[in-house]
Amino acid sequence: MTRAFLAILKRDLALASRAGGGGELALVFFLTIVVLVPFALGPDLNLLSRIGPAILWLGALLSMLIGLDRLFQGDEEDGSLDLIRASVLPLELAVLAKGLAHWLTTGLPLALAAPLLGLLVALPGEAMLPVAATLLVGTPALSFIGAGAAALTAGLRRGGLILPVLVAPLTVPVLIFGVSASNAALGGTIPFATPFLILCALSLAAIVVGTLAAAAALRQSG
Amino acid sequence: MASLIDLANPTRFMRYSAVLLPWVAGIAGVLLVVGFYLAWFVAPADYQQGETIRIMFVHVPAAWLAMMFYTMMTLSALGTLVWRHPLADVAQKAAAPIGAAFALICLLTGAFWGKPMWGTYWVWDARLTSMLVLLLIYLGIMALWRTLDEPSQAGRAVAILTLVGFVNVPIIKFSVDWWNTLHQPASVLRLDGPTIHASMLWPLLILAVGFTGLALVLHLVAMRAEIMRRRVRTLTILEAERLDRLSAESAPA
Amino acid sequence: MSDLGPHAGFILASYAAVTVVLGGLILSILLDHRAQTRALAELEQRGIGRRSDRSRS
Numbered sequence: 037m038t039r040a041f042l043a044i045l046k047r048d049l050a051l052a053s054r055a056g057g058g059g060e061l062a063l064v065f066f067l068t069i070v071v072l073v074p075f076a077l078g079p080d081l082n083l084l085s086r087i088g089p090a091i092l093w094l095g096a097l098l099s100m101l102i103g104l105d106r107l108f109q110g111d112e113e114d115g116s117l118d119l120i121r122a123s124v125l126p127l128e129l130a131v132l133a134k135g136l137a138h139w140l141t142t143g144l145p146l147a148l149a150a151p152l153l154g155l156l157v158a159l160p161g162e163a164m165l166p167v168a169a170t171l172l173v174g175t176p177a178l179s180f181i182g183a184g185a186a187a188l189t190a191g192l193r194r195g196g197l198i199l200p201v202l203v204a205p206l207t208v209p210v211l212i213f214g215v216s217a218s219n220a221a222l223g224g225t226i227p228f229a230t231p232f233l234i235l236c237a238l239s240l241a242a243i244v245v246g247t248l249a250a251a252a253a254l255r256q257s258g
Numbered sequence: 259m260a261s262l263i264d265l266a267n268p269t270r271f272m273r274y275s276a277v278l279l280p281w282v283a284g285i286a287g288v289l290l291v292v293g294f295y296l297a298w299f300v301a302p303a304d305y306q307q308g309e310t311i312r313i314m315f316v317h318v319p320a321a322w323l324a325m326m327f328y329t330m331m332t333l334s335a336l337g338t339l340v341w342r343h344p345l346a347d348v349a350q351k352a353a354a355p356i357g358a359a360f361a362l363i364c365l366l367t368g369a370f371w372g373k374p375m376w377g378t379y380w381v382w383d384a385r386l387t388s389m390l391v392l393l394l395i396y397l398g399i400m401a402l403w404r405t406l407d408e409p410s411q412a413g414r415a416v417a418i419l420t421l422v423g424f425v426n427v428p429i430i431k432f433s434v435d436w437w438n439t440l441h442q443p444a445s446v447l448r449l450d451g452p453t454i455h456a457s458m459l460w461p462l463l464i465l466a467v468g469f470t471g472l473a474l475v476l477h478l479v480a481m482r483a484e485i486m487r488r489r490v491r492t493l494t495i496l497e498a499e500r501l502d503r504l505s506a507e508s509a510p511a
Numbered sequence: 512m513s514d515l516g517p518h519a520g521f522i523l524a525s526y527a528a529v530t531v532v533l534g535g536l537i538l539s540i541l542l543d544h545r546a547q548t549r550a551l552a553e554l555e556q557r558g559i560g561r562r563s564d565r566s567r568s
Contacts, residue, residue, distance in 0.1 A: 184422060188402065188415045198398075198405050202419060205394040206426050209433035216437065238429070249422050252339070256414040309516040313525045320529075359536040363529050370525035374518040472533075480540045486547035493554050 040125040041133050048137030051110075059141035062099040066146055069095040070153045081158040088157035089167050089218030093211060095153075096146045096171055097178060104182040105199045107138055108190035108254065117190070117254065127251040135176075135183040135247065143175030166221030166228060170235060174214040177239040180246030181206050187250035191257050210238055267344055268485045275478045282478070286471025293465035301458050311458065313371040319466040320364040323473050324392060327357030331399075332424040335417035345481075347413025348488075350420065351403055352480035356473055358396035364389055384435040391430050395423045409488055 052059040073091050074084060084091075111117040120130045150171050151164040159167065185202040192198070217231035297315040304311035331353050337346030368386065369379040380386065399416055406412030 184418070188419060189405070191411075192405055198401055201401055202398045205391050205398065205430075206422065208391055209426070209429050212433045212437045234433075241429075245422060245425060249418050253415060253418050256418075257411060303516070308518065310518050310522060312522050316526070316529050355539075356536065359532050363532050366528040366532070367525040370521045370528065374521050476537060476540050479544050483540065483544040483547045486544075486551050490547060490550045490554060493551075497554075 037125055037129070040123055041129050044120070044125075044130055044133040045137050048134055049140065052137065052141040059145065062103060062142045063145050063149060065102055066095045066099040066149065067153060069098060070156055074157070085158040085160060088154060088159040089163070089170075089222070090215050091157050092150050092153060092159075092167055092171070093174075093214050093218070096143075096150070096175060097207060097211060099146060100142055100175060100178040100182060101200045101203060103142070104138070104186050104203070105189060107134060107183060107186035108250075109186075109192075112190045121254065127254055128247050131183060131187070131247050131250045131254070132243075135180050135243070135250075138183065139176050139179040143179055144172070147171035147175060160222065163218065163222045166232075167218045170214045170217045170232065173232070173236050173239055174210050177210045177235075177242035177246075178203075178207060180243045180250075181210075182246075184246040184249035184253065187253035187257075190254065210235070210242070213238060268348070271345055272482060272485060275482060279475060279478055282471055283475045286468050286475055289464055289468030289471060293461050293468050296461035297465060301461050304458075307375060310371055310374050313367050314458075315462055315465050316469075317364060317367040317371060318462060319469040320360045320367065321389065322466060323469060324357055324361035324364055324389065326470070327353050327360065327473070328392065328396075328420075328424070328427070331357065331420050335420040335424075338413050338417040339421070347410070347417065348481050348484045349477070350413065350416065352477055352484050354396055354399050354403065356476050356480065358393060358400065360473070361389060361393040361396055365393065384431065384437075387434045388427070388431045391434075392427060395427070399423070409491070 070091060073095075077083060077087075108117060111120065121127060123130070147168050150168045151159075154164050154167060182199070182203050185199050188202070189199055213231045213235040216226075217228060217235055220226050220228045220231055293315070297312060301311075301315075303309045331350050334346045334350035334353070337343045338350065365386070368389075372381065373379050399419060402416050402419060403412055406415055
């Protein structure tokens with residue numbers, strides 16, 4: 037069972053590292069959004085550093101959503117989803133492997149790149165690490181909430197835009213606590229740990245709920 | 259046998275709902291007329307809010323109904339996923355636009371009430387924000403219904419989304435509460451003010467029941483329309499298959 | 512009701528919004544109901560409903 041789990045994980049990682057795999061594209065998209073914001077707001081560094089965490093979080097959220105609709109669609113089209121359904125591995129674990137691979141190829145690079153992009157929005161040095169940390173623990177929630185929605189729309193040919201519409205309202209809590217933890221690190225009345233721990237809890241809950249929902253959705257569509 | 263039960267249940271629903279509809283509609287109509295009469299001509303103006311209190315009489319029932327319909331959709335989602343009841347996803351599909359409409363009414367009347375009382379149409383207050391997110395979830399559910407063609411498959415997909423949304427709505431409410439207290443000082447405007455007086459409570463309750471009745475009537479009619487739509491769909495497919503078979507038989511001859 | 516005070520515009524606007532949204536909802540549901548009734552009646556008139564009922568049972 038572990039071997040099947042690892043096989044799916046390895047396969048998805050290999051697919052993502054090929055050309056057009058989406059991983060590095062999400063990163064470029066993230067960079068583009070962060071670059072666009074100062075053009076819209078004007079180059080006021082004080083303003084930018086105040087809303088810097090929010091910009092980074094919004095950019096990360098959008099970049100995560102951008103390729104999510106392909107998470108199960110490719111497997112549905114070439115039939116590998118049927119093989120996964122028929123294998124001994126419970127569908128929940130298969131979803132977990134795919135979600136994990138998605139996070140490793142998008143969420144993790146985004147979190148690692150965040151300090152560099154933080155320079156662009158004049159984030160103070162002491163806030164770099166906390167922002168990257170919040171993204172690190174917060175992006176799994178986005179991956180797995182998105183996996184649920186991706187499973188619901190797996191069979192759709194024209195489902196590109198519906199996925200963000202479904203996912204966005206559900207990510208409100210993650211966004212709130214991610215940004216407020218980052219802001220707490222920038223100085224505020226509350227300690228950093230309070231919102232950060234809630235963010236961790238949200239992520240864990242999202243992994244469970246998202247995996248179960250995605251497996252249920254894949255089961256009923258197959 | 260199972261398909262016979264599947265067929266029988268909606269048929270029985272069509273018969274009973276046809277009997278029930280005029281009664282519910284009549285009662286809802288009477289209650290709405292009485293309620294609006296009391297709300298407009300009998301209830302006094304609030305000593306703080308003045309005549310704008312008249313907005314409350316539609317605002318509050320709309321908020322209740324928006325939440326009640328989501329709860330009902332969640333129960334229907336359970337009915338779809340656990341018991342596979344054929345009426346459950348019909349009920350759920352019919353409920354989504356009604357719930358969305360009441361959420362929209364709640365937001366619009368709230369904005370028109372907020373402007374004279376608070377000085378702004380919109381505040382990023384916890385209750386307003388969570389109602390807005392609820393409206394977004396309603397819209398997402400309606401969008402998913404539209405994109406999936408096959409009704410029973412769409413029903414199960416939407417049921418999963420509804421359940422996930424139901425888990426998320428309290429979390430959203432709680433996190434928005436938290437977020438609000440972080441960003442705004444304690445001067446957040448409070449609505450509760452003085453406890454509501456009987457001369458306003460009665461029209462409000464009567465109108466709430468009346469609006470619930472109206473929503474039920476709309477829900478029943480929408481469910482009937484949905485059942486008929488599915489029957490039309492099945493019959494059309496069967497007819498197309500029959501024609502297909504006929505032409506296949508006649509072609510070699 | 513004779514005098515709505517200084518905020519009459521807002522009160523009337525909110526009731527207008529209710530009328531528009533609820534009216535639109537009621538109208539769309541009733542129109543849909545009528546369209547489906549007609550479609551079903553037309554199919555049954557062509558004798559399609561009966562045959563499928565028999566083939567199903």
